[in-house]
Amino acid sequence: MNEAAEVRFFWGQLGLPGLIDVHTHFMPEPVLDKVWAYFDAAGPLTGRPWPIAYRHAEQQRIDTLREFGVRAFTAMLYPHKPAMAAWLNSWAADFAARTPDCLHTATFYPEPGAAEYVAAAIDRGARVFKAHVQVGAYDPADPQLDGVWGLLAEAGIPVVTHCGSGPAPGKHTGPGPIGAVLARHPRLHLVVAHMGLPEYADFLDLAARYPNVHLDTTMAFTDFTERLAPFPPALRPRLADLRDRVLLGTDYPNIPYRYAHALDALAGLGLGVEWLRTVCWGNAARLFGVAGG
Template identity: 75%
Template sequence: MNDHRPAPDRPRTAGDASWEAEAAEVRRFWEGLGLPGLVDVHTHFMPERVLDKVWAYFDAQGDLTGGLEWPITYRRQEAERADVLRRFGVRAFTSMLYPHKPGMARWLNGWAADFAHRTPECLHTATLYPEPGVEAYVREAVEAGARVFKAHVQVGAYDPADELLRPAWGVLAEARIPVVIHCGSGPAPGKHTGPEPIARVLARHPGLRLIVAHMGMPEHEDFLSLAERYPEVRLDTTMAFTDFTEAFMPFPRGALPRLAGLGDRVLLGSDFPNIPYPYVHQLHALERLGLGAEWLRGVCHDNAAALFGV
């Protein structure tokens, strides 16, 4: 991938100066580590009317946000958001999208395939839901070139061990395609969140490449245990360790040696654009853990670059 591709020409906006200054700070971060850029496995791009509803939910401090005040820092049009990531030096990112009811997933997958086609830096993303036909459309997405899937147990309010999903997990395990899955009980618990349902999925499909979003917060140590038990389980850093999250779901400092030991299976995630602070804060939050430059290089680029071949 071209990590220095020029951004497309577009009208300047009032906020450009602030985020271009941040872009310089982000680039200093990864350049200081000797990296060619960043790989972010947890960024959101989805159809505009869907994203508008997501933003409205955050604005209303809905139940699934834990009732927290959650301003959207990068509330911009799609092309501008992709441009911001390019200027930050993010060499590869995802279009995390997810259904909350039956009948949405196949349509979302079609949109995501088109977005990946017109956005070279995007890892072709797809999703799924426990419904009749899920195995067929998951297989279709795989055959169409999907490189990563997104599953959202909290928003979808489904059991990831649902029998309807069993053949779909089998397809993904066989294809060795990673699945970024929001399955922890933060920022608010769901009916099927937590480590136990995921443990049942992994018992059936031990080779499934699950990437546990948000470090599995707040059940951090339980999900660390699953990663230690299953070598294909990974965790992403999305919102973990930041001031915002540490205020209500802190990572247990006694578990830092375990996190260091899993350094090759921890991947940078940000939740861009739906974050209530600047992107660079996620990077500084990782740095201040004090786990060293080699760990940071793996997390911020090398681990995901190896996993996805970018």
């Protein structure tokens, strides 16, 4: 059985119409080349090589997701310096226009004018935003972002945010800085990337405290991550309790293993068929208004 057949068998057995993956990466080719170069050199950060499993041309990467039966996915992209986000948003709007199964994605950076270009992205149809506190090396509670968080909270648009301290901590990672944002904007639809690894318990606490906080499963529970930052088995009952707030994410194409392995890792948690159905389709379908199942 080839991988596409494996993935389709996975969701077919669950009685789903496919998958919704809230954490996949598409970005301008020169930017993606730099991201891949970073992962090629990630060994010193993680102590292990990080080979890109799906290092293909853009159309092939899109076709692969479609072959897997991923019905909706994102174009997670992010700036690492000022005067970059608006350009990325323009590219992402064009990508979404020519890729109808992509949830129109946008981003931002703490800089003058951030609220204005975020408002413009919303007006253009952005359905999800990406914030990368680790790569951007900024405080999410920076005053220049207060208007941005306010706009997104008011609009109810989810923000997938890498705010945990894995794979390597940053000055503003961890639950504290993003917790300060939530205290000011408690209605914000925040999606904590990677289950907040390695501060899993702390981010589960935030989800329990704020009803619009979700967590995505990106790279969590896989053999690769379990060797770096294992998810404590004692926390599994909390995953079950918060099943309506957990979303499938993978980090495709930037993963050092097969896509099917991420799904097998979720099944291996032993949380049951309904949990898998909710995580792999239901929660994201509700959050983003995706029809079909």
